[in-house]
Amino acid sequence: MANEQRTEEEQRRLIANRRHFSFRLNLFFFCTFLLFSVLIVQLAILQFVRGPELQAERTKSGSRTVQIPPIRGNIYDATGKPIAYSVSTQSLYFTMERSIKEAEARRIAEQLHEVFRTYGDPNELISVEQIIERMDIHFRQNTIYTPRLIKYNLTKQEIAYFSENREKFPNISIVEDTIRHYDKDTVAVQLVGYLKNFDSAVTSAATKDFYEKKKQSNDPTLHYLNDEDVGMDGIELMYQDVLRGRNGVKIYPVNSLDEIIGEPVITKPQKGSDLYLTIHRDVQLATEQAILDHLEYLRNAPPSSGDRAEYARAGYAVAMEVDTGKVVAMASMPDYDPNVWMGGQISPSNYEATKAYHKNGAISQAYMDWGSQEEANKHPSSLVPLGSTQKPLTVLIGLAEGLITPRTVYYDTGVFQFGREGHRVSVRNAERNAYGRLTPSLAIQKSSNTFMAEMIGNALYLRDGKKGVEIWDNWVKQFGLGVLTGSGLPGESKGVIDYFHEAEKGSPQSALIYASFGQQGRYTALQLAQYAATLANRGKRMKPQFVERIVDADGRTVATFEPEVLNTIDLPDEYWDVVIDGMRSNVRGFDGFPYDFRRKTGTSEQQTSAGIVENAVFIAFAPADKPKLAVAVVVPEGGYGARGAAPIARKIFDAYDYYIGLTGTPKRNVHVPQKPAADEGRPGGGTAQDVTPPKPAAGRTDGARTDGRNGTPAGGNGSAARDAGTEAGGAQNGAVEGGTGDAAGLGGGAEPAGTETGGGAGNADESDAPGGTGGGGAGGPNADEGARSGDAGNSGGNSGGGAGRPGGAPAEPPQAT
Structure with a gap:
């Protein structure tokens, strides 16, 4: 009986358990059904009720603006000859994306480096690390859509490779860019100034305040780019706002996820304005050369002449029109080639080689590089x-x-x-x-x-x-x-x-x-x-x-x-x-x-750590009755003003008179009877004097800019006469400024390309000694004439020297319109 009761009890529990399980299962299915029903309803609401609204929200457009740098204006001299000008070049830019991580960026950088190494200029090779730095993958300098300049001045081979392999470099673009070039003859370089990258200029003590204000502009056309080249000194800095122009802009439509959703609207950049200076290129070059020539002479003059100034290493001169205030020449010599700043950057070696010449000693305190501070204390500055x-x-x-x-x-x-x-x-x-x-x-x-x-x-x-x-x-x-x-x-x-x-x-x-x-x-x-x-x-x-x-x-x-x-x-x-x-x-x-x-010489005494030094100073203006030009010359440690500075001023007046005219008519426009191709010379071996001042030579070398030209007294070599006449290459006097050398020097070779004859014989001048030999002929297309047409002095000067150096002036920059 008991067994039957237990069996019934177990059956009831089993039935109950089944009922509970069935309930729970039904409850689960019900809940699942309910949940899916809710999801389906919500999806239906999203799709059919809020769908259009959400779609509109997703496609709602914002915008992102990317600046296009402008083309910088050119700088011309008073006659329209270019001194600083921008030349088109092809540059490679990289556009960053959020999906690019550091490992991927390095892979791209290594690929780019390999292309640059294979097809680029070996002198302009950049390392993988430099490429990564310029890519700015951590957005330290650029926003996500701002293109990063990786390399400028691409070679034709590099351009061809990237054009043919676009699929390998989807984030790379080749853009037509500009590079600043300066006159190869280094015309008034400290006055004109130079360019540096904006990110360097904004941290430089001399320009920080000026460019910090530029960063605060809300006008996208005036926003400066970090890779942009900006003025750092001289006219380039003084007229930065005028020369720069205004940015172009690319406005990209983007959605709420900051994704580009259409083609950009492009506003072209506005080119900067051009400047026409008061500086006259030919007068300026004549001024610079006059300083270099005389510095060379002073350092090498015989001690017995009284002119020796062995520490005369720099000279400064300004020529200013009296009635207008126009400065037609300003020279701070030695100078340097500002093209070392090409691309807004300079190599450490170039910087060390030129840093002593960056400052304009004609307007500020500048020191020569004497090797050490102790040695520098022995010498005066430009003031x-x-x-x-x-x-x-x-x-x-x-x-x-x-x-x-x-x-x-x-x-x-x-x-x-x-x-x-x-x-x-x-x-x-x-x-x-x-x-x-x-x-x-x-x-x-x-x-x-x-x-x-x-x-x-x-x-x-x-x-x-x-x-x-x-x-x-x-x-x-x-x-x-x-x-x-x-x-x-x-x-x-x-x-x-x-x-x-x-x-x-x-x-x-x-x-x-x-x-x-x-x-x-x-x-x-x-x-x-x-x-x-x-x-x-x-x-x-x-x-x-x-x-x-x-x-x-x-x-x-x-x-x-x-x-x-x-x-x-x-x-x-x-x-x-x-x-x-x-x-x-x-x-x-x-x-x-x-x-x-009218003139006044000056010999200023100045105390240094080594004792008293004498500086040569000279001021003058001419003509006296109706002054047109005032000239000032300073040669630190140049000795007496009459010896160390006045001869430089004379050449400046002559150059101004020749090219512009102290009385309003340039001397080059005045008819002068032509001399024979090989003049007969004066007694003592000298050539007949040319009334025209020396012109500067084309394509002078950097070494010439720093070291000057030969020109020593009493039997030394006379300097080359720069384009002295159209027929005969002239010669400078071998004696000291018309002094009494014991023998004539060698005539200097006529250097500008296109001059036809050899240099004249040196002038013994007040000496009975024979004249020197004729100088070499001019370079250029008529070089062979140089061998045949040097003239002989009247008292034993030998005939002209050998043919001149082959000419080869650099390609002319664009002329002013």
């Missing part, structure tokens, strides 16, 4: 004291302050003493000269230190005491000394004023006395040129002008620059007459100059 070139201004101050009159008479004993008893300081004239009876005008002409010191410097102190230093400062600044010239050039120096320091550490008396003869302020060549022009203008200080006009991409002149008077010093004409008359005298190097001119 030197005025020396005796101060004296015209000193006399004007004396007249204006009533310390002297035009008819004041002073008896110069050769020495003036000042200071307390037992501590007397003596001021003496150069070479201990005593000039006797002097008027103010004659004191300038004789360059009397004692007149300036006693009659003006000391007299101003005795009358006004310490206040006299402030009076002095006010006067010199009106002439542009100790203040900016107004040129606007970046990096321009105000000069270094020493008289306030001397007044504090020494005495106001010594400050004014030393300042009176040019030993209490150090200034730039541009300041000296402006000062000379102000004297010539009788008190009108003109703003130095470097740009004549701006022309836009359509050829329209959008800006011109008129003469601008910065300030006027109003003094009686009689005072100006006294000063300008005092600047009347001949000076070495100006023999035979066809115009009456």
Whole structure:
């Protein structure tokens, strides 16, 4: 019975379990059905109810903007010859995608490196690491859609390979780009400046503030790209906004996932405007060459000549039109080839080789590379004291302050003493000269230190005491000394004023006395040129002008620059007459100059760690009756101004007269009877003098730019005469500036391509020794003529030398329209 009861109980439990299982199974199926029903309903809602809405949201377009860099404007000289210009080239860009990880980027970089190594210029090979850095895979410098510049200036073989293998490089594009080129003759390179990449410029101390402001622009056409080349110095920096132009833009439509969903809308970039400078290329090159030639001469002159200046390694010159303020030449020599910055970058070796020449010593403080700081301390910078070139201004101050009159008479004993008893300081004239009876005008002409010191410097102190230093400062600044010239050039120096320091550490008396003869302020060549022009203008200080006009991409002149008077010093004409008359005298190097001119030489003494050095300084303007051109020349450690600087100025005046004309008519337009192809020469072996100034040679080498040309006195080799006439290659005098060498030098070879004859024989000049041999013929298509047509001197000079070097000027850049 019990067994039957257990069996029934088990059956009931089994039935119950089955019922529970069936319930649970039905519940599971029900829940599953319910869940799927909900999902189906939701899908139906998404598809049929919200589908159009979601589709619209997905395809809703935003945009991404990518800048296209503009083509930079060109820089031309005053005659329309290109000095800095942009040339088309093909560049390779890489576009980053989010899917590209570091390993993939390295694989692409290795492929690119292999292509560059196989088909590219071996001198421009870039490493895998450099390629990866430029790809910017971590977006440190670029957004995702900004193309990254990998390599510019692709070879034809590289372009062909990438064009044929597009499928291997889907993220690579070849874009027409531009590269900045500069005149191979290195025309006014420090004035023109150079370019660097924007990412370097924005971190450079000299340009950081300027370019940081550019980064803040919200205008996409003015947004700077990191790989873009921008101005770093000179005109390139000063007129950056004008030269740059405006970006083009590519506007890509993108969806909410930042995916491109259509073709871009492209706005083309706007080319930058062109600048036409006041610099005249031929006058500029003649100025540069004159400095190099004379530096070479000074370093190699015989000690017995008195001209030897073995540390004269740099020279600075500025030629400024008196009536307009236009600067037609500005040279800071030696210079360098700014094409080393091609592509906005420079190699370490090129930087080391050129860094001493990057700064414009004609407007700022520049030092030569002397190898060590200890050695550099023994030599002056480009800022030197005025020396005796101060004296015209000193006399004007004396007249204006009533310390002297035009008819004041002073008896110069050769020495003036000042200071307390037992501590007397003596001021003496150069070479201990005593000039006797002097008027103010004659004191300038004789360059009397004692007149300036006693009659003006000391007299101003005795009358006004310490206040006299402030009076002095006010006067010199009106002439542009100790203040900016107004040129606007970046990096321009105000000069270094020493008289306030001397007044504090020494005495106001010594400050004014030393300042009176040019030993209490150090200034730039541009300041000296402006000062000379102000004297010539009788008190009108003109703003130095470097740009004549701006022309836009359509050829329209959008800006011109008129003469601008910065300030006027109003003094009686009689005072100006006294000063300008005092600047009347001949000076070495100006023999035979066809115009009456005014000048002042200066030999400024400067203390260095090695002792006192003498700097050559010279200012002049011509013609005297109607001044057109003012010239200033500074040669640190060049010795006497008459020897170390004046001969350079003469060549600048000659070049200006030849190409532009001191009286308004260029000498090259004046008919001059032609000489025979081989002139007969003067007694002593010299050639007949050519009235035209030397022209610069085409395609000069970098070595020539740094080392200058041969040209040593008394039997040495004469320099090549640059394109001296169309018929005969000229020769420079073998003697010292028309001096008395013991024998004539060798005639220099005529160098410009196209000249037909050999160089003339050297000139013994005042010597009975025979003339030197004729120089080599010119290079170029008529080189064979050089062998046949060198001329012989009249007293035993040998006939012309061998054929010139084959010519080969570089391809001409595009001319201005």
